[in-house]
Amino acid sequence: MSTTQYERVKQLRADRIAPQQLYIDGKWRDGRAEVLPVSSPIDGARLTTLAAAGRSDVNDAVHAARTCYESGSWSRSAPAARRQVLLRWAELIESHALELAVLGVRENGTELSMALRAEPLSAAATLRYYAEAIDKVYGEIAPSPANVLGLVHRLPVGVVGAIVPWNFPLMIAAWKLAPALAAGNCVVLKPSEKASLTLLRVASLAAEAGLPAGALNVVTGSGGECGAALAEHDDVDVIAFTGSGGVGRSLLAASARSNLKRVYLELGGKSPNIVFDDAPDLDAAVAGVVNGMFRNSGQVCIAGTRLLLQRSIAARFMEKLIAATERLVVGDPLAAGTQIGAVCGEDQLAKLMRSVRAAESEGAKLVTGGARILADTGGYYMQPTIFTDVTPTMALAREEVFGPVLASMVFDDEAEAVRLANSTALGLAAGVWTSDLSTAHRMVKSVRAGLIHVNCYGGSDLTVPLGGVKQSGNGHDKSLHALDKFTELRSAWMQL
Numbered sequence: 001m002s003t004t005q006y007e008r009v010k011q012l013r014a015d016r017i018a019p020q021q022l023y024i025d026g027k028w029r030d031g032r033a034e035v036l037p038v039s040s041p042i043d044g045a046r047l048t049t050l051a052a053a054g055r056s057d058v059n060d061a062v063h064a065a066r067t068c069y070e071s072g073s074w075s076r077s078a079p080a081a082r083r084q085v086l087l088r089w090a091e092l093i094e095s096h097a098l099e100l101a102v103l104g105v106r107e108n109g110t111e112l113s114m115a116l117r118a119e120p121l122s123a124a125a126t127l128r129y130y131a132e133a134i135d136k137v138y139g140e141i142a143p144s145p146a147n148v149l150g151l152v153h154r155l156p157v158g159v160v161g162a163i164v165p166w167n168f169p170l171m172i173a174a175w176k177l178a179p180a181l182a183a184g185n186c187v188v189l190k191p192s193e194k195a196s197l198t199l200l201r202v203a204s205l206a207a208e209a210g211l212p213a214g215a216l217n218v219v220t221g222s223g224g225e226c227g228a229a230l231a232e233h234d235d236v237d238v239i240a241f242t243g244s245g246g247v248g249r250s251l252l253a254a255s256a257r258s259n260l261k262r263v264y265l266e267l268g269g270k271s272p273n274i275v276f277d278d279a280p281d282l283d284a285a286v287a288g289v290v291n292g293m294f295r296n297s298g299q300v301c302i303a304g305t306r307l308l309l310q311r312s313i314a315a316r317f318m319e320k321l322i323a324a325t326e327r328l329v330v331g332d333p334l335a336a337g338t339q340i341g342a343v344c345g346e347d348q349l350a351k352l353m354r355s356v357r358a359a360e361s362e363g364a365k366l367v368t369g370g371a372r373i374l375a376d377t378g379g380y381y382m383q384p385t386i387f388t389d390v391t392p393t394m395a396l397a398r399e400e401v402f403g404p405v406l407a408s409m410v411f412d413d414e415a416e417a418v419r420l421a422n423s424t425a426l427g428l429a430a431g432v433w434t435s436d437l438s439t440a441h442r443m444v445k446s447v448r449a450g451l452i453h454v455n456c457y458g459g460s461d462l463t464v465p466l467g468g469v470k471q472s473g474n475g476h477d478k479s480l481h482a483l484d485k486f487t488e489l490r491s492a493w494m495q496l
């Protein structure tokens, strides 16, 4: 980022943030439950308050979405007309990119350089991708007998409830909003109580872009009340969720208790990053492991949190890795030069500290990090942390920590690498570093994860789907496959 941009950041970080309201049926209004405080992980200071939606607010939002859907003003508009609105929305997001990024960072602590790219700019790219795709997706004519015309239409499902987490809220919400709206659905969006501000702001930009009232509604508030009310609602057709496995389970149960709505889950990971001794460039692999693990303080669903090193290079690799990790600059996420920002709140930091203590008591060896830093700022910062001597049965090797804590293990051959890689219940992403094309192809097929990187980690674009296997979820964000979640097939069998 340029010096001029950082000058603008200084102004933006000082902006007062008004108390936030709900966005329902194109209007802003207070919620019927108590407001929630919003504090900044940068320094612990109070930023503003958030309206908390109660059940009746959620009912109103679902009703607004349903009414808009049935009116056809969005759902039956020409795909090319929807494309125009989504493209205008993308343009507006892009022209407000720095403002949106700083707002988001003040709320969740992600380092600005990453937030700018991964949040507004990525959301604009996602809107453009589905805007451009939607008038190019055709139905089918079935190969039915000559006296029959068999048609397969792809129709919107109706009302979509999108529930998203606090890490990368804008990027992840866009992965759901863009395909859902492009396909003609109407949406009720429930952001995390820890990261709602940017999503409320982009809702106002959606209205400016011409999205009709009711097509997008935003209900903020607690997961247990507002989120649960959406999940249990009988008039919601699909829940598209990104978040933790525990909440994912509760959404499936809510669907079973209510109208059997479709539930798509993008959940956590414990992703292995596997370095073979023939990795093409060990220094590049070290950089890839550091980036794939510690950006956004490790609060990245696909973070490569389990490092599997082939024994012959393990000691040399670890030495380089510790040095690179200790060079990372952790601090104020809005300051120039910061590489790693804050963790998202006091409770998150406390949870991370408990994970470190638990790993030590299980016998893992702490080789760097492990402590809170910069406590005098009032913010929540943690040293990038590495454990070696981790065994597959330790909690550190099996459970998602969702912070800057890397668990390292050693393997002797490919079979052992695969066994270790697949030894958790999760399967979101993985990395493989090797010069051998055959090893790479075999690993892509044998490591059970939704996204496998080869000789890199992270950075895939919209052209490939992202989704978990095993307990990392079902369904996919990104790519044309995401449209499957937000459309249903309607067959016609027409006797001629």
Ligand code: NAD
Pocket (backbone or CB within 6 Å): 163, 164, 165, 166, 167, 172, 190, 191, 192, 193, 221, 222, 223, 224, 226, 227, 228, 229, 231, 242, 243, 244, 245, 247, 248, 250, 251, 266, 267, 268, 269, 300, 301, 400, 402, 428, 466, 468, 473
């Ligand atoms: P979380 O599950 O605590 O919360 C996610 C959302 O669910 C929030 O909006 C929350 O308010 C809501 N919620 C909470 N309880 C609810 C309930 N009972 N009913 C309905 N909604 C409820 O997750 P988080 O802490 O916000 O996010 C971190 C998690 O998200 C990590 O596990 C991470 O791996 C996962 N994640 C996954 C992906 C992916 O693409 N697979 C991407 C980012 C984050």
